[in-house]
Amino acid sequence: MSTTVIGTRAPRVEGVEKVTGAALYSADVLLPGMVWGKSLRSPYPYARIKRLNTSKARALPGVLAVITGSDIRNVLVGRRLRDQHILAADVVRFMGERVAAVAAEDKDVADAALELIEVEYEELEPLLDPLKAMDADAPLLHPDLRSYKGLPPTLPEHLRNVHAYSRIERGDLAAGFASADEIVEGTYSTAMVHQAYIEPHAAAVSVDAEGRVHVWAAQKQPFGLREMLAEALDLPLEMVVYEYSRVGGEFGGKGALMDVPLCYYLSKACGRPVRMVMTYTEEFLAANPRHPSYVQLKTGVKRDGTITAHEVKIIFDSGAYGAFKPVPGVDLGGARKAGGAYRVPASSIESFIVYTNHVPGGFMRAPGDPQVLFALESHVDEIAHKLGMDPLEFRRKNILRQGDANATGEVWADLRAREVLDAAIASSNYGQPKPRPHIGRGMAITNRHIGGGDSQALLRIDAGGRVTVVTGTPDAGQGSHTIQRQIVADVLTIPETQVDVVARGTDEAVYDGGIGGGKTTHVTGRAIMMAAEQAVAELRGWAAELRGWPEDGVVLEHGLFSSPGEAGEPVSLQLAAAEAVRRKCAPLEFHTTYSKGKVEQECFGAQVAEVEVDPETGQITVLQMTTAHDSGKLINPMAAEGQVEGGVVQGLGFALMEEMILEDGKVANPNFGEYKIPTIADIPPLREAWVEDAPGPLPYGGRNVSEHSLIITGGAIGNAVRDAVGVRITSTPVTAEKVFAALQAKRQASA
Amino acid sequence: MNSFEFFAPTSVDEALDLIVSKGEDAKIVAGGTGLVNMMKQRLVNPEALISLGAVRGLDGLEISDGKVRIGALCNHQALVKSAEVGQMLPLLAETYSKVATVRIRNFATVGGGLVHGDPNQDPQVSLLALNADVSLRSKSGTRTLPLKDFMVDYYETAIRPDELLIDALVPVLPNNAGYAYLKFLPRTADDYATVSAAAVTVLEDGVLKDVRVAFGSAAPTARRCQETERMLTGQRPTPEALRAAAEKAKDLADPVSDGRGSAAYKKEMVGVFVRRALEKALERAGGAVNGR
Numbered sequence A: 001m002s003t004t005v006i007g008t009r010a011p012r013v014e015g016v017e018k019v020t021g022a023a024l025y026s027a028d029v030l031l032p033g034m035v036w037g038k039s040l041r042s043p044y045p046y047a048r049i050k051r052l053n054t055s056k057a058r059a060l061p062g063v064l065a066v067i068t069g070s071d072i073r074n075v076l077v078g079r080r081l082r083d084q085h086i087l088a089a090d091v092v093r094f095m096g097e098r099v100a101a102v103a104a105e106d107k108d109v110a111d112a113a114l115e116l117i118e119v120e121y122e123e124l125e126p127l128l129d130p131l132k133a134m135d136a137d138a139p140l141l142h143p144d145l146r147s148y149k150g151l152p153p154t155l156p157e158h159l160r161n162v163h164a165y166s167r168i169e170r171g172d173l174a175a176g177f178a179s180a181d182e183i184v185e186g187t188y189s190t191a192m193v194h195q196a197y198i199e200p201h202a203a204a205v206s207v208d209a210e211g212r213v214h215v216w217a218a219q220k221q222p223f224g225l226r227e228m229l230a231e232a233l234d235l236p237l238e239m240v241v242y243e244y245s246r247v248g249g250e251f252g253g254k255g256a257l258m259d260v261p262l263c264y265y266l267s268k269a270c271g272r273p274v275r276m277v278m279t280y281t282e283e284f285l286a287a288n289p290r291h292p293s294y295v296q297l298k299t300g301v302k303r304d305g306t307i308t309a310h311e312v313k314i315i316f317d318s319g320a321y322g323a324f325k326p327v328p329g330v331d332l333g334g335a336r337k338a339g340g341a342y343r344v345p346a347s348s349i350e351s352f353i354v355y356t357n358h359v360p361g362g363f364m365r366a367p368g369d370p371q372v373l374f375a376l377e378s379h380v381d382e383i384a385h386k387l388g389m390d391p392l393e394f395r396r397k398n399i400l401r402q403g404d405a406n407a408t409g410e411v412w413a414d415l416r417a418r419e420v421l422d423a424a425i426a427s428s429n430y431g432q433p434k435p436r437p438h439i440g441r442g443m444a445i446t447n448r449h450i451g452g453g454d455s456q457a458l459l460r461i462d463a464g465g466r467v468t469v470v471t472g473t474p475d476a477g478q479g480s481h482t483i484q485r486q487i488v489a490d491v492l493t494i495p496e497t498q499v500d501v502v503a504r505g506t507d508e509a510v511y512d513g514g515i516g517g518g519k520t521t522h523v524t525g526r527a528i529m530m531a532a533e534q535a536v537a538e539l540r541g542w543a544a545e546l547r548g549w550p551e552d553g554v555v556l557e558h559g560l561f562s563s564p565g566e567a568g569e570p571v572s573l574q575l576a577a578a579e580a581v582r583r584k585c586a587p588l589e590f591h592t593t594y595s596k597g598k599v600e601q602e603c604f605g606a607q608v609a610e611v612e613v614d615p616e617t618g619q620i621t622v623l624q625m626t627t628a629h630d631s632g633k634l635i636n637p638m639a640a641e642g643q644v645e646g647g648v649v650q651g652l653g654f655a656l657m658e659e660m661i662l663e664d665g666k667v668a669n670p671n672f673g674e675y676k677i678p679t680i681a682d683i684p685p686l687r688e689a690w691v692e693d694a695p696g697p698l699p700y701g702g703r704n705v706s707e708h709s710l711i712i713t714g715g716a717i718g719n720a721v722r723d724a725v726g727v728r729i730t731s732t733p734v735t736a737e738k739v740f741a742a743l744q745a746k747r748q749a750s751a
Numbered sequence B: 001m002n003s004f005e006f007f008a009p010t011s012v013d014e015a016l017d018l019i020v021s022k023g024e025d026a027k028i029v030a031g032g033t034g035l036v037n038m039m040k041q042r043l044v045n046p047e048a049l050i051s052l053g054a055v056r057g058l059d060g061l062e063i064s065d066g067k068v069r070i071g072a073l074c075n076h077q078a079l080v081k082s083a084e085v086g087q088m089l090p091l092l093a094e095t096y097s098k099v100a101t102v103r104i105r106n107f108a109t110v111g112g113g114l115v116h117g118d119p120n121q122d123p124q125v126s127l128l129a130l131n132a133d134v135s136l137r138s139k140s141g142t143r144t145l146p147l148k149d150f151m152v153d154y155y156e157t158a159i160r161p162d163e164l165l166i167d168a169l170v171p172v173l174p175n176n177a178g179y180a181y182l183k184f185l186p187r188t189a190d191d192y193a194t195v196s197a198a199a200v201t202v203l204e205d206g207v208l209k210d211v212r213v214a215f216g217s218a219a220p221t222a223r224r225c226q227e228t229e230r231m232l233t234g235q236r237p238t239p240e241a242l243r244a245a246a247e248k249a250k251d252l253a254d255p256v257s258d259g260r261g262s263a264a265y266k267k268e269m270v271g272v273f274v275r276r277a278l279e280k281a282l283e284r285a286g287g288a289v290n291g292r
């Protein structure tokens, strides 16, 4: 194999298209006769709809259709748990819930029509605190919960307003606590944050003459969308077609149906293609942000730092619906990480996902993990401080070694936890003398699975020798198409510019599970690699036949087949392909399937934050962030750096500034003027360290680098602030004001 | 956004005629960065927009009689880039450079910014410390007001419906003056200030001959801190004196709580940033704070 394409900083396939504005997104779709859809949203977090009158809106010139919940009362949707109406039926459960929708000739008319819809509400007392929502006397937000499709069958009967619950227990907890010299407790919370992709949700639906439903949508799982929609609309699968369009960032948040069913019903009602584009205000009020969390931890330790017992209770605020969580348990991954990358002999980890009258929570990059790891890694530092140990020493003592089980009993192959921690420390300033006072350094570490799943690949070589990957994997910005191209070019030993990657919709592409869960380079990459290898095997045969070589001796180098020691000019891939196509009377197509369930290895990420705190104002300046991964062999170092650095930036947002401020059920800052994310001017120098000796299932033997860098930033920053000025901030975002208040409290306490 | 009529007069007189004839239903638009956002949120719904974009002669920068006259249509970035402003009123260049991002600064005008009247804006704070005046013209003539009287309340100024803001007049600082504008941005570099403060200091023989201080983002308008100034004028700027005078500025703070900080926190920060602005101005005036 050539090594010229793998391990190089290959530029992005779709880069030029994106920066020149040529790329087409769902909101760009323009079909003949297309009209605009808009939805009317609830102004109350919890209310009964007493009366709804749409006649004035219908009478407005330019309005083509108005629909309400009573038109689609029987349809409940959800990625797993189907607990949400497309339009509220009788009750609205969050401020921003869709109540009615209009289709109109243009957007302004649609907006004007919304104002003409009369709704009379009877306000109900909202449940805004997930802890109180679990009380025995709390009213039930979903009295019909037990009847919903997709409800986890193991959900205990006695829990109130909880739609998902898990408990992981291991070892003898009581004995563990009894044998401890110290018991350290802590309670932490994290804010609701938005994925903050640039492109808001957009969708367009057109029903053709045969009744096939064509869908354009900002979506991470085209085939998943097709299935969900077919099921929701009660249509045969083949009647739904996802048409490919680019995704303008998704960070986990674009896996739901969102406005697609509404576009469909509006389209049915007016007989025209309908497009809906959410405003960013709608994104903040009613998309699917990261769940806020409350995490209680209690850990027993020996004086020498050995952990003896670990108990965690996690409460996630699910908001009004569980519909946005795609996994069978309808839960978040955080609970499995609540024991960290450490040896824990006895543990109990409980996780509650609780309904409230907030915006429903959805998936966002490593769902549940940043919340739990902020709490856990802050808590770990507090344990170290209590024992008078350096947090690094404490971590090194407890970190998983080969063969160890973690708190949930998992054991992994080829463990590199310690190497990753050491790499992060070695590349950072941790332990170095501090140039000034009020500088602090803090670390955090996490583990995360290497995603598995199913993927198929389709590789085409035409008579001219042009190589095309037809992919159904969207590329939401992480560079999956670029990686696919590199793999094919490498296997075929040709420059990557000779390989096209074309993304197609569900009619043309072969099945792909979509992006997410740290799996794309792994499963899609493997499927593509297999397809390219099949192509080489077949073309080698044609080359041998053309020259009369024995097939066994034929080698491929720089796109040329030759047979050392045999007579005859080398045969180019193009020539072999032309011969094959001519003789078979068909283009060459290689269609492969790759499936992998659970991966034996686990990958780790460690981070060191260095900050400076202004003790007079509490302001935190991040001086440097260092992140280490057991990546194994990097296929494209530039893409890996981009992924990791993007994660750090998103992590810094979560750690330092991002918060959807919830006031009486209302998102008080629903725009980027008030909801702040980091800008380039806020980004400190970023360093990465790669542990490349780390075998894994990815093509060329590596591991994924998808999410760790943002999971641990909250903890690393919190610990660095603690190191700088001696105060512990127990909630995100870690703001200047919180640090200021904590410093004042500390001064008063010592005065 | 509702639909509206659009007018693009090419002279001040034509613009004044339009303002009168279109009356209350019309809005003037300059850079549009403030107004259009409000229209999108339907906070204002004008039936006509009178754009100043094509009006000639309103974007000049002129220096005479020890004053810089800044035309209302001069955009923020032009001030940041102007060599004369950089030399004669470096405080203004420093302040305008801290407004939003270059994309906004290229459109936002000096006049639009002043009439916009958001207490979280930056320029007003330094313009107050610089003793700026604004001139307003209507069909019946021109009047000149000190900026402190022009600013009235949240998003409210003393401009009358038939008036145009024509220019801002800013006295040039003496060469030995120190100056500073500090914008406290604890969340991100692209934000309105949590609090801000401007200071101008002139030292003579180690004594403060002239001190001017103002803060922003912590009251319905930017505020000049007269009591602070009084406490320091004629004094040596010792750390204790600066601290006590800056503390006094907090009495004038009347902030609201928002995503940038609680009212209590902002009030505390007024004390800190007023003092720091004074310290930085003194440093620039060549007289680092005694005792430091």
Ligand SMILES: Cc1cc2nc3c(=O)[nH]c(=O)nc-3n(C[C@H](O)[C@H](O)[C@H](O)COP(=O)(O)OP(=O)(O)OC[C@H]3O[C@@H](n4cnc5c(N)ncnc54)[C@H](O)[C@@H]3O)c2cc1C
Residues within 6 Å of the ligand: B027, B028, B029, B030, B031, B032, B033, B034, B035, B036, B037, B052, B072, B098, B099, B100, B101, B104, B107, B108, B109, B110, B111, B112, B113, B114, B115, B116, B120, B121, B122, B123, B159, B163, B164, B165, B166, B191, B192, B193
């Ligand atoms: C994203 C963003 C970030 C921002 N960040 C900051 C910041 O960090 N700091 C800061 O200080 N400001 C900030 N601003 C505010 C910005 O400075 C103001 O929007 C801008 O100065 C207004 O100027 P304009 O020319 O665009 O005014 P316009 O929007 O055109 O007009 C504003 C108001 O002034 C009136 N008007 C305009 N010109 C005249 C005139 N000559 N005579 C009479 N009335 C007039 C209009 O009728 C309107 O009421 C920000 C704005 C945006 C959109």
